[in-house]
Structure formats: C-alpha cells, structure tokens
Amino acid sequence: MTFPGSLDDRDAARAVTAAGAEPVVLWHGDRGLKGVDAVILPGGFSYGDYLRCGAIARFAPVMSDLVPAARAGLPVLGICNGFQILCEAHLLPGALTRNAGLRFINRDLPLRVENARTAWTRAYAGGERIVVPLKSGEGAYAADPGTLADLEASGAVVLRYAADNPNGSAAAIAGVCNADGNVVGLMPHPEHAVDPLTGPSADGLGFFTSVLTGVAA
Amino acid sequence: MTGPDLVAADTVERAAATAGQPQPYAELGLKQDEYEKILAILGRRPTAAELALYSVMWSEHCSYKSSKVHLRQFAEKAPPSGALLAGIGHNAGVVDIGQGYAVTFKIESHNHPSYVEPHQGAATGVGGIVRDILAMGARPIAVMDALRFGPAAAPDTARVLPGVVSGISFYGNCLGLPNIGGELDFDACYAGNPLVNALCVGVMQHGDLQVAEAHGPGNKVILFGSATGPDGVGGASVLASATFGDASAESAAKRPSVQVGDPFTEKLLIECCLELFAGGLVTGIQDLGAAGVACATTELAAAGTGGMAVRLDEVPLRDATLGPPEILMSESQERMMAVVEPGRVAEFLAVCAKWDVRAAVVGEVTGTGRLVMTWHGEPVVDIPAATAADGPVYTRPLARPAAQDELAASDPAALPRPAGGAGLRADLLALLASPGLADKSWVTDQYDRYVRGDTVLATPEDAGLIRVDEATGLGIALATDGNGRYCRLDPYLGTQLALGEAYRNVAATGARPLAVTNCLNFGSPEDPAVMWQFAEAVRGLADGCAVLGVPVTGGNVSFYNQTGTTPIHPTPVIGVLGVHDDVRRRPGIGFPAGAGPAALVLLGRTEPEFGGSAWAYVCHGHLGGRPPMPDLEAERRLAGLLAAAAAAGLLAAAHDLSEGGLAVALAESCLRGGVGCTVQLSGQLSGQLSGSLAGDPFTALFSESAGRCVVALQPGADEAFASLCAEYEVPAQNIGATGGGSLTVTDCFSVPLDELGAGHVRTLPELFG
Numbered sequence: 001m002t003f004p005g006s007l008d009d010r011d012a013a014r015a016v017t018a019a020g021a022e023p024v025v026l027w028h029g030d031r032g033l034k035g036v037d038a039v040i041l042p043g044g045f046s047y048g049d050y051l052r053c054g055a056i057a058r059f060a061p062v063m064s065d066l067v068p069a070a071r072a073g074l075p076v077l078g079i080c081n082g083f084q085i086l087c088e089a090h091l092l093p094g095a096l097t098r099n100a101g102l103r104f105i106n107r108d109l110p111l112r113v114e115n116a117r118t119a120w121t122r123a124y125a126g127g128e129r130i131v132v133p134l135k136s137g138e139g140a141y142a143a144d145p146g147t148l149a150d151l152e153a154s155g156a157v158v159l160r161y162a163a164d165n166p167n168g169s170a171a172a173i174a175g176v177c178n179a180d181g182n183v184v185g186l187m188p189h190p191e192h193a194v195d196p197l198t199g200p201s202a203d204g205l206g207f208f209t210s211v212l213t214g215v216a217a
Numbered sequence: 218m219t220g221p222d223l224v225a226a227d228t229v230e231r232a233a234a235t236a237g238q239p240q241p242y243a244e245l246g247l248k249q250d251e252y253e254k255i256l257a258i259l260g261r262r263p264t265a266a267e268l269a270l271y272s273v274m275w276s277e278h279c280s281y282k283s284s285k286v287h288l289r290q291f292a293e294k295a296p297p298s299g300a301l302l303a304g305i306g307h308n309a310g311v312v313d314i315g316q317g318y319a320v321t322f323k324i325e326s327h328n329h330p331s332y333v334e335p336h337q338g339a340a341t342g343v344g345g346i347v348r349d350i351l352a353m354g355a356r357p358i359a360v361m362d363a364l365r366f367g368p369a370a371a372p373d374t375a376r377v378l379p380g381v382v383s384g385i386s387f388y389g390n391c392l393g394l395p396n397i398g399g400e401l402d403f404d405a406c407y408a409g410n411p412l413v414n415a416l417c418v419g420v421m422q423h424g425d426l427q428v429a430e431a432h433g434p435g436n437k438v439i440l441f442g443s444a445t446g447p448d449g450v451g452g453a454s455v456l457a458s459a460t461f462g463d464a465s466a467e468s469a470a471k472r473p474s475v476q477v478g479d480p481f482t483e484k485l486l487i488e489c490c491l492e493l494f495a496g497g498l499v500t501g502i503q504d505l506g507a508a509g510v511a512c513a514t515t516e517l518a519a520a521g522t523g524g525m526a527v528r529l530d531e532v533p534l535r536d537a538t539l540g541p542p543e544i545l546m547s548e549s550q551e552r553m554m555a556v557v558e559p560g561r562v563a564e565f566l567a568v569c570a571k572w573d574v575r576a577a578v579v580g581e582v583t584g585t586g587r588l589v590m591t592w593h594g595e596p597v598v599d600i601p602a603a604t605a606a607d608g609p610v611y612t613r614p615l616a617r618p619a620a621q622d623e624l625a626a627s628d629p630a631a632l633p634r635p636a637g638g639a640g641l642r643a644d645l646l647a648l649l650a651s652p653g654l655a656d657k658s659w660v661t662d663q664y665d666r667y668v669r670g671d672t673v674l675a676t677p678e679d680a681g682l683i684r685v686d687e688a689t690g691l692g693i694a695l696a697t698d699g700n701g702r703y704c705r706l707d708p709y710l711g712t713q714l715a716l717g718e719a720y721r722n723v724a725a726t727g728a729r730p731l732a733v734t735n736c737l738n739f740g741s742p743e744d745p746a747v748m749w750q751f752a753e754a755v756r757g758l759a760d761g762c763a764v765l766g767v768p769v770t771g772g773n774v775s776f777y778n779q780t781g782t783t784p785i786h787p788t789p790v791i792g793v794l795g796v797h798d799d800v801r802r803r804p805g806i807g808f809p810a811g812a813g814p815a816a817l818v819l820l821g822r823t824e825p826e827f828g829g830s831a832w833a834y835v836c837h838g839h840l841g842g843r844p845p846m847p848d849l850e851a852e853r854r855l856a857g858l859l860a861a862a863a864a865a866g867l868l869a870a871a872h873d874l875s876e877g878g879l880a881v882a883l884a885e886s887c888l889r890g891g892v893g894c895t896v897q898l899s900g901q902l903s904g905q906l907s908g909s910l911a912g913d914p915f916t917a918l919f920s921e922s923a924g925r926c927v928v929a930l931q932p933g934a935d936e937a938f939a940s941l942c943a944e945y946e947v948p949a950q951n952i953g954a955t956g957g958g959s960l961t962v963t964d965c966f967s968v969p970l971d972e973l974g975a976g977h978v979r980t981l982p983e984l985f986g
Contacts (some may be wrong), residue, residue: 004573005481007393011670043668050480101986102385104663115348135390135665192667197801199667200686 001026001066001080003057003146007044008079008191015191016040020209038075038211040067040117043135043189052085053096053138063089075119075211076183080136083175083185092176092185093151094143099136100168104136108173108200110162111174111188115155118181122213123206129162129202131186134158134174141169141176152177159186224278224540227265227860229596236262251609255664258604266529266597269542270404271605273508274515277776280608283742284774287752289761291769298768300731303426309353311771312732314796316500316691319423322354324363324416324697324736324792331413335380338479338910339413340388344550346417347392348504351487353983354393354494355419358669359683360389361398362415363697363736363790364660367408369652369984374403377411379985384478386663387414391480392487394909396664400697400790401466402653403687410703414736414773414790417816418695420685425494426719426973429503431521431556434584436500438517438525440510440560441569441576442552446535448476450546466974480915482551482574489572490553498565501556511545511605513554514580515588519606521556523850527590529597531579541590541597542603549645556582624706627841630825634915635671635836641880641918642966646875648919649884650976651835652984655886659981673800677889679722679873684800696722696793699738701786701878708750708787709757711829713847716761717923718875719793724856725926726803726861726873728795736771740784742776750787751776758789764849767793804868807890808929811895814954815869817894817934818853819879821925822848825916832919851924851947858945859926867938880918887960888974896953897962914965925931929955965975 002025013023026035029048033039036181036211047056052070070076077088078086086092093216099105110131113124124130148170151157159175167187176184190204230808238264242252245635247268255263255271263271273279281288284288302319303311309323327713343922344362350357362385366374389396399416431438493499494840503513504561518525529541539547557565569576583589588605590598635644657676666675674682680696698718704711718732723730735758740747762769779787783934809815827833828842862868874882887893898917930938941947953963961967 005391005484007484007668008670011668019777044393045481045484048391048479048484050481072468094392103383104390106664106665106667133667135667136387138392189667192670198670198672 001039001041001062002023003028003046003060005045005048006042006068009042010061011191012040012042015194018194019205026062026169028062029060029062031065033069041078041085043080043082043103046081053079054088057085064075067091070183073180073182077120078185079129079191080187083187086183086185091183092178093147094141096138098138100139104137105166107166109166109188110132112160113160114160115158116197118177118184120184120207121158121211123210131201132190132193132204133200134166136186136187139167141173143170158184226592226595226597229264229599233261235689238262242268247272251275262596263687266541266545267600269546269596270511273546274605275608279508279512281774282609283611283613283776285610286612287755290755293748294762294763295761295768296766301768301770309349310732310772311353312497312794314693316686316689317422318685320418320420320693320733320794321350321355322418322794323349323771323888324414324734324790325734326564326738327413327415328411328775328778329379331409332377335377336384339381341476341550342413342415343385344478344483345506346415350417350419350488351510352429352502352504354425355421357417357419359395359397359681360394360415360417361370361609361681361697363694363699364401365412365788366403367807368405371404371408381413382660387951388480392484393668395666395668397666397672397675397683401657401660404701406785410778410785412600412738412788416697416792427494427502429517429520430501431517431525431582432500434582435523435559437557437559437562437578438580439555439565439576440552440575440579441483442550444533444535444575444685445544445547446540446545446548446549448549450543455833461965466640473489474549476548476566485572485574486551486553489569489574491953492568498557498561499555500558500765503554505552505554507548509547511603514603515602517554518588518602522582522584522601524585525580525588526583529590530593531575531577533575535838548873554716567867590950613742613748614745615752616745617749618746624841625843629839629842632837632839634832636771638966644966645880646976648835648881650980652980654881655829655875655980656978659985673803674726674805678806679725682726682797682800682803690799690801692797694723694726694728694795694797697790698783699788699790701788702834702840704754704787706829706844708753710844710847712754712757712789713761713849714844714923715791716758716790717847717849717852718766719791720852720856721794721873723795723861723874726797727860728797729860730793730795730856732770732794733767733791734770735789736885737774738778738788739776740779747784748776754787754789761849765853802863802869804863806872806886807870808871808886808892808894808955810890810892814956815929816951817896817953817955818928818930819950819952822922822948823917823920824922826922830921841893845923849921854945855924855926855947858941858947861941862938867931868928869931872927874925874927878919878921884960884973887970891972892955893957894955894960895963897917897963
C-alpha cells in the first residue's frame with residue numbers, strides 16, 4: 001500500500017515476490033483492497049510525517065476499507081512507518097516516539113522472535129534470533145504500564161531487541177500484534193533482509209513466507 | 218489591483234526616465250565595472266528587477282566568471298570516451314553504462330549556507346543536487362556527501378557537524394535515497410568555513426534524456442513545485458560569493474538568506490516529474506537552484522530560441538508582499554520550470570494535480586530574442602537573455618606564493634620515528650582513533666543506506682555500489698576523495714592523488730571507472746595565491762583524466778571559502794563513477810571470516826612518502842614536504858587487474874591504501890570482517906622497497922605511496938592471481954594471511970581486534986554525544 005511519502009514500498013513488493021507471492025499495488029486515494037490476501041504498510045514518511053508519524057495516513061480513503069478488514073482477520077503487516085500508521089489507526093496498542101538520543105538510527109540489529117504464532121512470524125521458531133536492519137527516527141515503543149503488562153501476559157510482544165535497546169523502546173519491544181495475531185507491526189525492516197547481497201542477512205524473508213502458509217492453509 | 222506591489226514596481230519605463238537614480242549594486246555584490254557593463258548593455262539604468270537578475274546571474278556562484286578560463290581544459294584535454302552522452306554545460310553529465318541504461322551524476326557545494334544554518338544548509342544542499350539529476354530526466358537513486366569541519370574538539374564543530382549530519386539525514390532519508398558513502402575529515406583550516414559537498418546519482422534509459430532549453434515560440438512556461446517565498450533571497454550573491462568575516466554575529470545576520478527544505482514536497486516532485494517525462498509532456502526543463510526564477514528563465518531562454526515572456530505576477534507566492542526583485546532572486550526550494558507545448562498543458566497540469574504538486578503557467582517562449590517580464594502588465598525586465606546567462610569572464614592574476622618553497626622544505630623525514638614494535642603499535646592506535654580516520658558510524662548510522670533495496674556496498678566500504686539491473690547484476694560504483702593536506706603542499710599533484718584515490722576506490726569493488734565529476738573548494742579568486750592553487754588543481758585534474766582515460770562530465774566551483782584573509786586548504790573533491798558488470802562479484806573491504814585463512818597480497822610500490830601523511834599530521838601535527846608522487850599509468854593498470862580479478866572470482870576482499878598506509882588499511886579490513894591477520898614485512902617487502910629500505914617496517918606500515926591496494930584471495934586463487942598481476946604489470950607481494958583474533962606484524966607487534974577497535978569506535982561518539 002503506497003501513501004504519498006512511502007519509500008520502502010518497492011522493497012516490500014520485492015520481498016513478497018522473493019517469498020513466492022504476487023505483489024499488488026494499493027493506492028492511498030483509492031477505495032477497495034482489490035481482493036488481496038494480505039496487506040503490507042511499508043516504511044517511509046507518509047505525508048512527510050507532518051503533524052505526527054502516521055497521523056495523517058490513518059485518514060486516507062483506503063484506510064476505511066483496511067481497518068474493518070483487519071478487524072475481520074485480514075493479515076496486515078506494518079513496517080516502520082506502517083507500524084506507526086497501525087498504532088494511529090488503533091489496530092495496534094501503544095505509540096512510537098522519538099528515539100532516545102533523538103537521532104535517526106540505521107543499524108543491523110539482532111532481534112528475538114518472542115511470538116512465533118502470528119500470521120507473520122510462524123515460519124520462525126519461538127526465541128529464534130534474527131538480524132534485521134532498523135532505520136527510523138521515531139521508533140521508541142511506548143505504552144502505559146497496564147497495556148505493557150497486558151501485552152506481555154497475552155504474548156502480544158512479537159519481537160524484542162536482543163542485544164542493545166537502540167532507541168529506548170519500553171521493554172525493548174521491537175514489534176507487537178493484535179489479539180488475533182493477524183495484525184503485526186514492527187519497527188525493523190524485514191524487507192531489507194531478504195538477500196545477503198543487499199542486506200545483512202536473509203533472516204527477514206520468514207515474515208513474508210509466514211503469511212503465505214496461512215493463506216495457503 | 219491593490220497597492221504596495223504596483224507602487225513599488227520599478228518598471229522599464231520608469232528606469233528609462235530616471236537615468237541617474239543611484240542603485241544598490243554594490244550591496245548586491247556587483248562591482249562598479251560590472252554595473253557599468255549593464256548600463257551599456259541596456260542603454261539605460263536597469264530596473265530593480267533587472268539589477269537583481271544580473272547581480273545573481275553574474276555572481277561567481279552562477280557565472281563561473283573567475284574559473285571559466287581554466288575549466289576549458291576539461292573539454293580540451295578530455296580523453297576520447299565512447300561512454301559520454303552529455304557533458305559539461307548540462308545540469309549534469311550523462312554516461313552510457315550499457316544494456317540501454319545511462320547514468321548521470323554530479324557533486325555540488327553548499328558550504329556557506331551550512332555554516333550559517335547547518336541543518337537547513339546541508340538539507341537544501343541535498344535537495345538541490347537531487348533536482349539537478351532529476352532535471353536530466355533521470356530517477357535519483359543514491360546520494361553521497363563529502364564533509365570537512367574544523368578541529369573535532371572545537372566548540373563550533375559541535376554546533377556545525379551534528380547540524381549538518383542531521384540535515385543530510387532528514388532530507389535524504391525522507392526522500393527515500395540511500396546514502397552510500399562520502400568522506401569526513403577535520404582540519405583547523407575549515408573551522409570558520411566547513412565544506413558540505415553533496416553528490417547525487419540517477420539512472421535512466423538512453424531515450425529519457427531531457428534538455429534545459431526553451432524552444433518553440435508559443436510553448437508555455439510552467440513553474441511547478443513549492444510556492445515562492447522570501448527564503449534564500451540573494452543567497453547566491455550574498456552567501457556563496459562572499460567571504461565570511463570573523464564574527465559569528467555576521468553569520469546570524471545572514472540567516473534569512475538560507476533556504477528551508479521540505480523533502481516531502483521534493484519526493485512528490487520527483488515522482489511527478491518522472492511521470493511527466495514518461496508521458497512525453499516536457500520539451501525542456503530546468504531545476505530552480507541558486508538564483509531561482511532568474512536563473513531558470515535566463516538559462517532556458519539563452520539555451521533555446523532566445524526569447525521568453527514571463528508574467529511574474531502569475532508566480533504562486535507564499536508571501537504576498539514579495540515584489541519582482543525578490544521573486545526573481547528567491548531560492549525557495551522544491552521548484553522546477555518546464556517548457557510545454559500548448560496542446561499538452563492540460564495533461565501536464567493533471568499529472569501535477571495527481572501528485573498534489575502546485576503548477577502555474579507563467580509565460581511563453583517567444584521568437585524575439587529578449588527575456589521580457591511583466592508585473593501586472595507593466596514590463597519590469599526587458600533584456601537580451603544571453604547577456605545575463607553568459608556573464609563576465611575574468612582572467613584573474615595568479616602567483617605561486619613564496620611560502621610554498623618553505624612548506625616543501627619542511628621535510629617529514631626529519632620527524633622522529635616510532636621506536637620498535639611498541640612505538641609502531643602506539644602510532645597505529647593513535648591513527649585509528651584520530652577523528653579523521655575513526656569509525657564513522659556515528660554519522661552514517663543516521664543515514665538510510667538500505668532504501669530502494671539495491672545497495673550492495675556503502676560506507677565504510679571503499680566505494681558505494683548500487684545495483685541497477687536485478688536480472689543481469691549490472692551496477693554502478695561511486696567514490697569521492699579529496700585531500701586538502703596533499704593539495705596544500707602541491708595542488709597539481711594533490712588533485713591527481715585525489716583523482717587516483719577515487720578511481721582506485723571504484724576499481725577496488727571490481728568496477729571499471731568511466732567518468733569524473735568534481736567540486737572545487739577554494740578560497741577567494743581575488744587572491745592571486747588562491748588563483749594559482751585553483752589553476753594548478755584544474756590543470757592537474759585535466760591532465761590526470763587524460764592519462765586515466767576518464768572524462769570530466771561536470772562539476773561545481775566553490776570560491777570564497779576562507780575566514781578573513783585566510784583561505785582553506787585547496788580542497789578539490791573528486792568523484793569517480795564506474796560500471797560494474799555483475800555486482801554479485803564484488804569484493805568488500807572486510808577480510809573473510811569463518812572461511813579459513815586467505816592469502817594477503819599487497820599490490821603496488823611502496824616508497825618512503827610522508828609529506829602530508831596522516832602519520833605526520835596525527836602523530837606530529839606536521840604538514841610539509843612533498844606529497845606522494847602519483848603514477849596514474851600504474852593506477853590504470855592496477856584498476857584493470859582488480860576488475861579482471863573480481864570478474865574471475867579471485868578476490869575475497871580488496872581495500873585501497875590511502876591515509877595511514879598499509880597499517881590502517883589492514884586494521885580497517887580486520888575490523889570490518891571481524892577477523893585478524895598475520896603479516897610479515899621484513900624481507901617480504903624488499904622487492905617493493907628501494908634497496909636501502911628493505912626491512913623498514915615503519916615505511917612499509919605508514920607510507921602513503923599512491924596506487925596501492927591490499928587483497929585477500931579466494932582459496933586456490935593464488936596462481937591465477939599471480940599470472941594476472943604479471944599480465945597487468947602490477948608489483949605484487951604476498952605479505953601473509955587472514956585468521957586469528959589479532960592484527961599481528963611478525964617480529965614487530967600484535968593488537969587484539971578488541972583493542973584495535975576500541976579507540977577507533979569511541980572517538981566520534983565521545984566528541985558528539
């Protein structure tokens with residue numbers, strides 16, 4: 001799904017192809033989801049990140065179709081700015097705030113897969129360590145203590161930074177899911193880790209193959 | 218029509234009637250003889266708008282009036298090249314890289330704005346060079362930046378550097394362009410005048426090339442992108458072509474002259490332009506950079522039929538109080554000007570609307586040969602366009618400064634050398650931790666290097682490498698280099714050394730160097746000593762390119778880089794572009810880990826050359842003597858060898874030797890790969906060192922002789938590689954092998970990787986937080 005200011009859309013499409021599926025372009029101003037089996041909200045700076053990251057994108061026409069579909073079980077993955085949009089749209093709990101240190105961070109980071117039962121992570125083993133790039137300026141996950149406790153108790157923490165906590169995220173959380181596990185948001189960029197030629201590893205491919213096993217089943 | 222605008226407008230009619238009226242030409246940066254030349258051209262005094270237009274067009278920044286006579290050499294001495302599709306004079310040069318693809322690249326300075334307002338100055342530097350590339354018809358695919366600051370520990374560097382880096386990060390990241398490399402160095406000469414040179418590269422199909430020419434009377438002139446505001450008014454003449462005084466108060470007073478960037482609008486502008494090009498809706502296009510509407514209209518008109526009629530009151534404004542002079546001079550960002558056939562205007566505007574890009578028809582191409590601009594119907598500009606576009610040409614006096622001999626006589630051979638293994642070890646660690654050679658992650662972690670998904674190599678690799686075609690693996694490699702210390706000692710040789718290093722960096726990835734761009738950063742052209750440095754540098758570059766067989770395709774001159782009367786070191790930054798036939802076969806600089814020991818081979822000749830070296834500078838604060846002697850013929854053979862060896866799959870790693878010599882190169886390759894190495898220098902190097910130096914580990918480790926590279930071979934590649942070295946006549950010595958957890962120089966010293974990296978990694982975070 002492309003918003004004005006989306007940047008990693010072609011990378012997400014390439015990752016979908018690498019996983020063996022067919023990418024379909026969705027445009028922010030259109031209505032309808034063209035019958036797709038899953039949706040990826042890519043990274044970037046939708047609407048220039050003006051007002052607040054993802055705050056304007058959540059009002060895009062296409063979101064009126066996406067939100068009910070996601071609530072009805074459509075697999076949706078939000079990467080970076082896509083994660084921010086999912087939080088703004090209240091499909092995921094919490095919010096993303098400025099990095100501790102207030103600088104943009106682009107770094108290859110080890111992550112731990114905490115929940116390997118979601119639509120987007122079932123190709124991994126629980127506790128598996130993967131290396132995926134992080135690249136964001138507003139990636140510090142924040143939520144109130146009650147929400148954090150609920151997330152931990154329900155297994156909704158999908159990914160955690162496994163070594164340093166680079167951006168000051170609460171409980172080193174790098175990604176979360178909704179109660180049904182069909183909507184996942186994460187700050188790191190698995191679409192940039194599908195080929196060792198252009199990324200640090202191919203560890204990110206599992207996100208895109210995970211959702212295919214769900215769709216095929 | 219209400220008031221102040223009409224009252225304020227100084228019309229052509231009024232100018233003709235008020236001949237003797239005093240005008241503020243000096244405040245606008247024009248010299249008296251230049252003003253008199255304008256009077257002669259027009260046969261009357263210029264209107265306020267005409268004066269504004271001439272002042273920015275004839276500024277050093279826009280007119281190249283002091284450099285033109287020298288820059289001609291790039292064309293006159295250019296080696297024959299089948300790869301050049303468009304050369305100097307266009308917004309950027311265009312190079313054929315095969316398979317139907319063409320690449321365009323250019324580097325440009327934004328030094329003065331970045332000193333005044335580091336964040337916006339650097340951000341708009343990126344924005345400007347990206348629009349240059351876009352105006353050629355190409356999709357921008359990557360950026361790089363070459364940066365120079367004052368002493369790393371100086372208080373003002375703590376203001377300027379983080380601001381510049383955040384500006385580049387903010388603009389480039391938001392635009393979705395990977396930042397794949399560049400340089401960062403520090404020297405006291407840049408304390409009051411940092412260098413911020415931004416490079417952009419774009420790719421297109423051969424047929425996509427656009428021209429900056431306004432042809433066809435009746436065709437419409439459309440201004441699109443951001444609305445025009447008061448930002449950057451007079452930036453080109455007031456900032457880029459004047460010297461900063463010593464007082465920082467003066468820099469505060471100039472802040473309104475720096476433009477403010479909006480990368481989101483630029484991202485939309487890129488996608489909008491590419492759709493306009495694809496639809497064949499544009500007959501000519503020019504980006505608006507320095508001197509804004511004044512520059513775009515005069516250059517489009519002068520390069521085309523020659524005539525244009527512009528209604529300045531149709532220009533969309535952000536500030537309704539702007540009058541004709543401000544509109545002409547405004548450097549508001551994210552704007553483009555296109556020439557469109559009348560029948561295609563509706564389609565053009567529809568594409569702009571799709572991308573939420575504002576567009577306005579502001580004029581027409583005419584056959585009159587004159588650039589005429591009106592303000593609510595009244596002519597306020599009426600000039601022959603070429604007179605503004607061409608500008609004056611000066612042959613400035615130049616003189617080799619007497620102090621040059623004194624400098625050359627201060628031979629670094631007299632400096633005390635480190636005693637024994639412990640001394641060599643300490644000097645290596647000092648070099649690695651020095652700000653200029655320290656790990657640059659503090660900077661590069663703020664840049665997105667992954668976006669677009671085609672980045673194969675980025676900093677700290679020798680060159681950036683971008684995949685252009687996924688199916689074939691075709692790609693491009695890019696590197697920039699410049700060494701102010703070498704150029705201070707000898708601008709001719711120093712420039713050739715920078716060219717040689719950028720060329721070698723590109724070759725180290727296995728790419729074939731094809732073309733050269735440059736950003737020539739110098740002091741005041743009105744200082745004969747600076748003009749001598751400039752002339753020598755240009756001559757060195759033109760001669761060097763002829764030897765290497767790579768043409769200069771374009772570039773940028775930045776004069777007036779000085780504080781008071783003290784100029785910066787002459788700092789030509791040279792960018793080299795290469796084509797890579799298959800990016801999958803690229804060696805990185807990191808030694809291969811976990812693959813068993815790889816044989817290490819040192820390529821090239823080592824002489825005792827320490828003039829301008831990192832060792833002399835870091836360990837002794839010394840700058841003197843002669844820089845290393847470049848051998849560009851040898852450089853060319855080395856590049857041929859590296860391309861052949863990479864294509865044959867013989868190389869596991871390759872790293873060029875430059876500042877800090879072999880010692881620093883080995884350390885960088887160890888740290889990048891996470892694996893150590895053991896090298897033997899005594900005896901083994903005797904084939905390369907002149908006789909008396911055999912067994913001199915100091916020279917072997919720290920000399921900065923040019924044209925050298927260290928490679929790690931793939932298992933079993935030794936014989937094939939040795940025969941390639943013989944074929945390309947490149948001196949090669951086996952110096953050891955990779956492996957272990959230390960950098961060990963046999964019979965000399967050993968440093969565990971942890972210790973090797975500790976100071977290297979810590980330096981910049983400790984300085985900048």
